[in-house]
Amino acid sequence: MKGLVLDNLRRDQLTDAISKGRRLDGRGMSEYRKLEIRPGIIPKAEGSARVKLGDTEVMAGVKIEHGKPFPDTPDQGVLIINAEVLPLASEYAEPGPPDEDAIELARVVDRGIRESKMVDVNKLVIVPGKEVYLMYVDISVISTGGNLFDASSYAVVAALMNTKFKILKQEENGSVIPTGETSELPIVDLPVSITAVKIKKGIILDPDVEEESINDGRLTVAYDQEGNLCAIQKGQASGLKVEEIMEMVKMGKEKVPEIREMIRGALEKNG
Amino acid sequence: MMNLIDEGGKRLDGRSFDQLRPFSMQAGLLKSASGSAYIEQGGNKILVGVYGPRDSRSRYGTNQDKAVLRCRYHMLPFSTEERKSPQPSRREIEISKVIRDALEPALLLEEFPRSVIDIYIEVLQSDGGSRGASITAASIALADAGIPMKDLVSAVAVGKVNGHLVLDLSDTEDKEGEVDLPIAVMLNSGLITLMQMDGKLSEDEFRQAIDLAMAGAKELREAQRKALVQKYFKEVDS
Amino acid sequence: MNNRAVPGEGLAVIEEYDARGDVYVLDGEIYSTKVANIRINRKDRSLTSIGLKKPFPKPDDEIVGTIDQVQKPFVYIRINQLDGRNVGVKQTAVLYMKGSVRDAPAGREGDIIRAKVKLIRNAMLFVRIDEPELGVIFTSCSKCGGEVVPTGRSFVKCTRCGHRDYRKLAMDYKSGAK
Numbered sequence: 001m002k003g004l005v006l007d008n009l010r011r012d013q014l015t016d017a018i019s020k021g022r023r024l025d026g027r028g029m030s031e032y033r034k035l036e037i038r039p040g041i042i043p044k045a046e047g048s049a050r051v052k053l054g055d056t057e058v059m060a061g062v063k064i065e066h067g068k069p070f071p072d073t074p075d076q077g078v079l080i081i082n083a084e085v086l087p088l089a090s091e092y093a094e095p096g097p098p099d100e101d102a103i104e105l106a107r108v109v110d111r112g113i114r115e116s117k118m119v120d121v122n123k124l125v126i127v128p129g130k131e132v133y134l135m136y137v138d139i140s141v142i143s144t145g146g147n148l149f150d151a152s153s154y155a156v157v158a159a160l161m162n163t164k165f166k167i168l169k170q171e172e173n174g175s176v177i178p179t180g181e182t183s184e185l186p187i188v189d190l191p192v193s194i195t196a197v198k199i200k201k202g203i204i205l206d207p208d209v210e211e212e213s214i215n216d217g218r219l220t221v222a223y224d225q226e227g228n229l230c231a232i233q234k235g236q237a238s239g240l241k242v243e244e245i246m247e248m249v250k251m252g253k254e255k256v257p258e259i260r261e262m263i264r265g266a267l268e269k270n271g
Numbered sequence: 272m273m274n275l276i277d278e279g280g281k282r283l284d285g286r287s288f289d290q291l292r293p294f295s296m297q298a299g300l301l302k303s304a305s306g307s308a309y310i311e312q313g314g315n316k317i318l319v320g321v322y323g324p325r326d327s328r329s330r331y332g333t334n335q336d337k338a339v340l341r342c343r344y345h346m347l348p349f350s351t352e353e354r355k356s357p358q359p360s361r362r363e364i365e366i367s368k369v370i371r372d373a374l375e376p377a378l379l380l381e382e383f384p385r386s387v388i389d390i391y392i393e394v395l396q397s398d399g400g401s402r403g404a405s406i407t408a409a410s411i412a413l414a415d416a417g418i419p420m421k422d423l424v425s426a427v428a429v430g431k432v433n434g435h436l437v438l439d440l441s442d443t444e445d446k447e448g449e450v451d452l453p454i455a456v457m458l459n460s461g462l463i464t465l466m467q468m469d470g471k472l473s474e475d476e477f478r479q480a481i482d483l484a485m486a487g488a489k490e491l492r493e494a495q496r497k498a499l500v501q502k503y504f505k506e507v508d509s
Numbered sequence: 510m511n512n513r514a515v516p517g518e519g520l521a522v523i524e525e526y527d528a529r530g531d532v533y534v535l536d537g538e539i540y541s542t543k544v545a546n547i548r549i550n551r552k553d554r555s556l557t558s559i560g561l562k563k564p565f566p567k568p569d570d571e572i573v574g575t576i577d578q579v580q581k582p583f584v585y586i587r588i589n590q591l592d593g594r595n596v597g598v599k600q601t602a603v604l605y606m607k608g609s610v611r612d613a614p615a616g617r618e619g620d621i622i623r624a625k626v627k628l629i630r631n632a633m634l635f636v637r638i639d640e641p642e643l644g645v646i647f648t649s650c651s652k653c654g655g656e657v658v659p660t661g662r663s664f665v666k667c668t669r670c671g672h673r674d675y676r677k678l679a680m681d682y683k684s685g686a687k
């Protein structure tokens with residue numbers, strides 16, 4: 001992320017290693033850092049998860065409310081994803097409204113979830129055209145250690161899968177009240193986000209904060225359960241060749257099953 | 272009035288009047304912060320990061336003679352029953368200020384003129400007494416940052432529910448009870464650095480409430496010490 | 510008595526010991542101000558609290574930093590390491606270059622330099638590089654940014670454009686940065 005200016009010496013070591021097919025922390029080119037997913041850590045939230053990916057740490061929480069649907073989708077529940085980099089997350093983060101990086105983060109995660117149709121929003125309707133469920137998903141970045149996109153996406157996916165909410169109904173007088181029953185969200189897909197960066201001529205997955213700060217192009221791709229690409233964001237003011245993009249997609253696609261199993265495993269372990 | 276005490280003299284969560292909620296504290300878990308701490312107390316889950324002393328980004332707001340202490344108490348949107356808007360509320364702004372005022376007397380800020388120390392408090396999940404738990408945790412984080420302190424600051428709320436003085440109010444006791452009296456104290460000197468009150472107490476009750484808070488603070492202080500020992504002297508202590 | 514302490518922990522009374530280091534004295538009682546190791550010297554009856562964490566450099570501490578700006582005769586250095594540990598706090602050090610060789614600065618912007626704290630005044634950190642192991646540990650050509658090799662003690666030559674430049678190099682130039 002912004003703020004980290006790598007010193008020349010370290011930069012040389014990093015790029016040198018990557019051009020030889022190695023990484024300074026000993027990882028393989030498509031190897032992720034240690035990934036830890038802990039769902040359900042905030043009992044007050046309807047759904048929550050904390051994800052640690054190397055030095056990166058992210059929390060996501062889901063709050064379910066009700067309200068009017070968007071006029072163009074009267075028969076669908078609403079998904080709203082926000083992100084904030086907490087000021088304690090790094091030396092360079094500052095308090096205040098989300099900056100462009102945080103807004104990009106929220107929107108990239110949002111598109112991966114939305115376009116994969118992970119949550120069947122058609123089932124999140126209380127009264128068609130009038131009252132629907134609103135899913136507020138908030139991402140709070142606790143530590144910026146590189147690759148916030150993937151860590152945040154996994155946290156949101158795990159939090160949504162972990163969500164239990166009160167079923168609501170509308171009374172004749174128009175008020176919306178709980179029926180007394182709870183439900184899980186109608187989850188129909190499990191998207192996985194994979195971020196690749198190019199450094200000189202080498203391509204690596206899951207960049208850490210140093211690798212990210214010297215990257216020559218970044219590509220975040222979300223893959224749905226069928227293996228389709230469902231959302232893409234190219235980042236960084238630099239160009240990527242078609243072959244490079246295809247290489248990134250190929251490396252990503254090979255990685256997806258492993259990550260998906262980890263997310264599933266973490267949720268099963270937590271009941 | 273809601274019944275908050277049963278016939279056996281126990282509170283809703285089964286505690287006696289002078290009993291703290293279950294708590295745990297941890298020092299130094301954020302990599303990039305100068306110091307950090309995490310506390311759970313009842314349903315509170317609070318993370319504190321300290322940055323500094325460091326150069327101020329601007330010349331404004333610095334002091335020739337000592338470091339300037341800044342504090343932000345902030346609740347995550349999913350920390351409450353109803354989603355909280357991420358923008359700081361008036362309540363959060365006031366709490367940020369009283370927490371800063373509660374911690375500053377413990378710090379030897381003169382050692383760092385013209386610099387700033389930032390305390391960032393993130394409430395991951397809120398319950399009654401979050402400002403007290405924030406102060407208790409922030410003290411650990413400041414000590415973890417190596418900022419010299421006269422003493423740790425320990426804080427807890429006392430309240431009155433159904434006519435009884437009780438220690439460490441839960442959310443329900445805070446909302447349904449008659450009095451909420453959060454207190455922060457430096458135990459060596461006995462100086463109270465935070466005191467706020469909502470509700471009515473007689474002078475006698477007030478005096479008793481302070482004693483009750485002091486006893487609670489002592490217990491918390493021991494846990495603060497343990498959290499720091501655990502981080503810095505683990506191998507020796509095990 | 511314990512040989513370690515946390516802030517506010519009572520250590521002794523002043524009648525017993527002469528209190529030194531990270532201590533605070535209140536009503537005749539000595540308290541530690543930091544998470545610290547406690548040293549007792551029975552000979553001179555002193556008690557010293559040695560804080561385990563330094564929030565701020567002190568004179569003679571070694572720093573490694575990146576040169577941010579050269580404004581003769583001052584060189585501004587952004588501190589990256591303090592006593593071999595990465596620092597989490599943003600802090601600038603100032604190097605004063607008086608009458609240096611050919612009036613050139615010790616290094617150029619972007620160079621990595623090792624220095625020792627000379628004095629602290631008004632929260633400004635002044636550093637010095639007047640020891641063999643102090644000085645520039647990484648640099649590049651000031652003309653074209655190319656790679657340079659040392660030629661002698663205080664000069665570097667660019668491998669690309671051949672430009673020669675003055676630098677106060679550390680003894681272990683280019684291998685010293687951690």
